[in-house]
Amino acid sequence: MTRPSQARSPAWLCAVLAATAIVAVAVPALVVTHPPAISQPHTRVAVHRRVVPAAELPPVEPVTFIDLTPEDAKAFNASVLFSDLPNPAARPFRFAGGSEDRARATDCLAAGVLYEAGDDTEGERAVAQVVLNRLRHPAFPKTVCGVIFEGQERSTGCQFSFACDHALTRWTPTADAWRRAREIATMALAGTVYRPVGYATHYHTDWVVPYWQASLDKVVAVHSHLFFRWTGWWGTPPAFNRQVSSSEPVIAQLAPISDAHKMGGALAEADAALLDASAALGLVAADGVAGETAPFTASAGDGDSFFVTLPWGVQPELYPTIAAKACGERKACRFSAWSDAAKTPAAAPLTADQVAAMAFSYLRDRDAGVERTLWNCTKYPRPDRHQCMKQQVLLTAVPVATATPVPTATPVAELGGVRRKGDAAAPDTAGAKRPSSAFPSAASSARHLPLAGQP
Structure with a gap:
């Protein structure tokens, strides 16, 4: 008897097996020699949470950071x-x-x-x-x-x-x-x-x-x-x-x-400027010693009103301090300040433009228990509206003819922003009328004091 011949595998199957064998060997070798980039997981942060009881003040820790990207x-x-x-x-x-x-x-x-x-x-x-x-x-x-x-x-x-x-x-x-x-x-x-x-x-x-x-x-x-x-x-x-x-x-x-x-910065500059101005105006010290000037304690008899040009760069919050220093120990004082030297008046009465341009005013009358500081809030907004000057309009009075004219005192322009009751005029020993001595308004009573940085 003859033996049957063995069945032979088809050619395509041999090719598949060969390719599989090559891949099985090559891929692991490639992975070993060229490992892919594997993204690292985010670092885990171990934190300790503690609730501080009310009986213990919580510590304020310094700002140090955990080492993380x-x-x-x-x-x-x-x-x-x-x-x-x-x-x-x-x-x-x-x-x-x-x-x-x-x-x-x-x-x-x-x-x-x-x-x-x-x-x-x-x-x-x-x-x-x-x-x-x-x-x-x-x-x-x-x-x-x-x-x-x-x-x-x-x-x-x-x-x-x-x-x-x-x-x-x-x-x-x-x-x-x-x-x-x-x-x-x-x-x-x-x-x-x-x-x-x-x-x-x-x-x-x-x-x-x-x-x-x-x-x-x-x-x-x-x-x-x-x-x-x-x-x-x-x-x-x-x-x-x-x-x-x-x-x-x-x-x-x-x-x-x-x-x-600044250590004494703006106020020191203001003090120095007022000192120079006081010396120039011949104001004497409160003790009356000639030749010794004192910018904030001048005691000239009619020196209770000040028209001031504020130095550039001084913050509005410091204006009351400058005013208080200028007024010194006076029982009555009016301090009016402008930020623009061109608008600062040399004497009263004031023009409408000068009133509108006023930056700050300080009024003191210790006998009446009055002390007020007011800002021009169109220039320097304030958190409290009661610190704002009233916007005043100066009106020119029209004289009315009467059968028997009555002599009247010369009107004096009000300083813008100063809110007070009108001063009653009192006759002096000669029978003439004059402004209240607490707030003299004559041109000679106003001191024009330019501060630091102004001509």
Whole structure:
């Protein structure tokens, strides 16, 4: 018998098997010699969350960051949920200090919002609210400047980074940016509230993760900034009950952009200018010693009214201080000031243009218990409308003929913005009438005192 021949595999199957064998060997070898780029998972951040009890003041940690790339930080921040607890708006805050302290507080807050948030109105308002929240919280300093520049003595770890990273020497804001920042600071110190951040006391950009973040609740995002408040009782409105101080410190590093923080800066210039003017006018010191001038205690018998040109660059908040120094110890004094030397009158009466151009007025009558400071709010807006001059219109009286003309005293133009009762004229021993001695209006009684920087 013959044996049947063995069946042979088709050619195509052999080719498939050969190709499979080659791929099975080549692909692993290729992977080993040329490994593909495998994206690393985001770094996991282990955080310890602790709620500080009401009996313990929460610590204010220095601003140090977890070592993460910006991408990892953004991914982590996105994973942190916003708090679902109520986020009430903060109570309005109104600064109660004097004019010099207010000027320092305003410029500290303006620097804080501008250097932290840039020239961005919403961001600046949010930062201003955080500063005021800290001001009222017992864990932070009790002055505006103290809050902003907390930790400035350290090279690292400031609460606001610009205060210790030399930003103030590396970048100077434009005049418009500084003006806008000061306007926001002024409104915040006058009671304006930025509601979205509530009682937040901390914030950071979304590309970093500070260590303190774990102990706080995330409440809102404003652009690229995330805002946080303390957990538990310390993040609730009753915790923000600290009595603040209105005695603002001078911050030397603000001197290049703030007259209010120059050691004796603007006021020293004003003092020197008034001293020169007093000497030129021959005013003697209160003790009557000839040849010794005293710019703010001049005791000339008719020197109770001043027409002054304000020096350029002096902040409006400092005008009352300059006026008080000029008036010295006088029981009655009228201080009227203009920012434009061309509009400053040499004597009364005033023209309508001079009245409208007046920048500031100060009125003192201690016998009547009157002391008022008023600004021209068309030039210098004030948070309180009662600090604004009334816009007065000078009218020319039309004489009316009568059968028996009655002699009248020569009318004297009122100084714009001075709100007072009319002074009653009293007869002197000779029977003539004269203005009240408390506020002489004769041309000889007005002192034209140009201050620093003016001709």
